[in-house]
Amino acid sequence: ELKVEQNPLFLSMQEGKNYTIYCNYSTTSDRLYWYRQDPGKSLESLFVLLSNGAVKQEGRLMASLDTKARLSTLHITAAVHDLSATYFCAVEEYKLSFGAGTTVTVRA
Amino acid sequence: DARVTQTPRHKVTEMGQEVTMRCQPILGHNTVFWYRQTMMQGLELLAYFRNRAPLDDSGMPKDRFSAEMPDATLATLKIQPSEPRDSAVYFCASGLYARSYEQYFGPGTRLTVT
Numbered sequence: 645e646l647k648v649e650q651n652p653l654f655l656s657m658q659e660g661k662n663y664t665i666y667c668n669y670s671t672t673s674d675r676l677y678w679y680r681q682d683p684g685k686s687l688e689s690l691f692v693l694l695s696n697g698a699v700k701q702e703g704r705l706m707a708s709l710d711t712k713a714r715l716s717t718l719h720i721t722a723a724v725h726d727l728s729a730t731y732f733c734a735v736e737e738y739k740l741s742f743g744a745g746t747t748v749t750v751r752a
Numbered sequence: 753d754a755r756v757t758q759t760p761r762h763k764v765t766e767m768g769q770e771v772t773m774r775c776q777p778i779l780g781h782n783t784v785f786w787y788r789q790t791m792m793q794g795l796e797l798l799a800y801f802r803n804r805a806p807l808d809d810s811g812m813p814k815d816r817f818s819a820e821m822p823d824a825t826l827a828t829l830k831i832q833p834s835e836p837r838d839s840a841v842y843f844c845a846s847g848l849y850a851r852s853y854e855q856y857f858g859p860g861t862r863l864t865v866t
Contacts, residue, residue, distance in 0.1 A: 677855075685859075686857045687843070688857070739785075739797060739808060740785075740853055740855065741797075
């Protein structure tokens, strides 16, 4: 059974500092997705990573994929309050399997 | 702006009642997913369809849940009879299975069973 593990599960960030969320998975898939969910809202697609070494950036967020290590990272640069949300990674193997999510809170 | 729509957005019902949730996928998408999200279990895949055919419903309690796609513009998830443990947010997502499984999520149906 495919396992997708995110850590940390909870992350308190200070505004202006940099942080990383890790997503480890147990399959050889080379397709990984990152989603964001605001409280009480739906999931919004952030990044689609479709090959080893893929790197995508949008604003203060950058995602990368290392299929050999079975690891994806979501890097947050100079955190701001607007980034407070829960972030999910999901790995594709016939279907998507989601991690438990990382709840991010950005404080002043 | 193409979006997945779901109805109803909120549903409160009594235990034992039938609940039907509806989803309209994005036009042209050929894959539809039903998820359930709870604090305890997180996001669980219940079932999914491609080209209206059910591909996997292993995540669904078969005795009380059923999922169908009567046509390409409508997917339904039915619970009969409902139980308090079914209280959750149910999301529908759709995607175009071409090169990736990127999914677009609907707003969800928040179900409360008392």
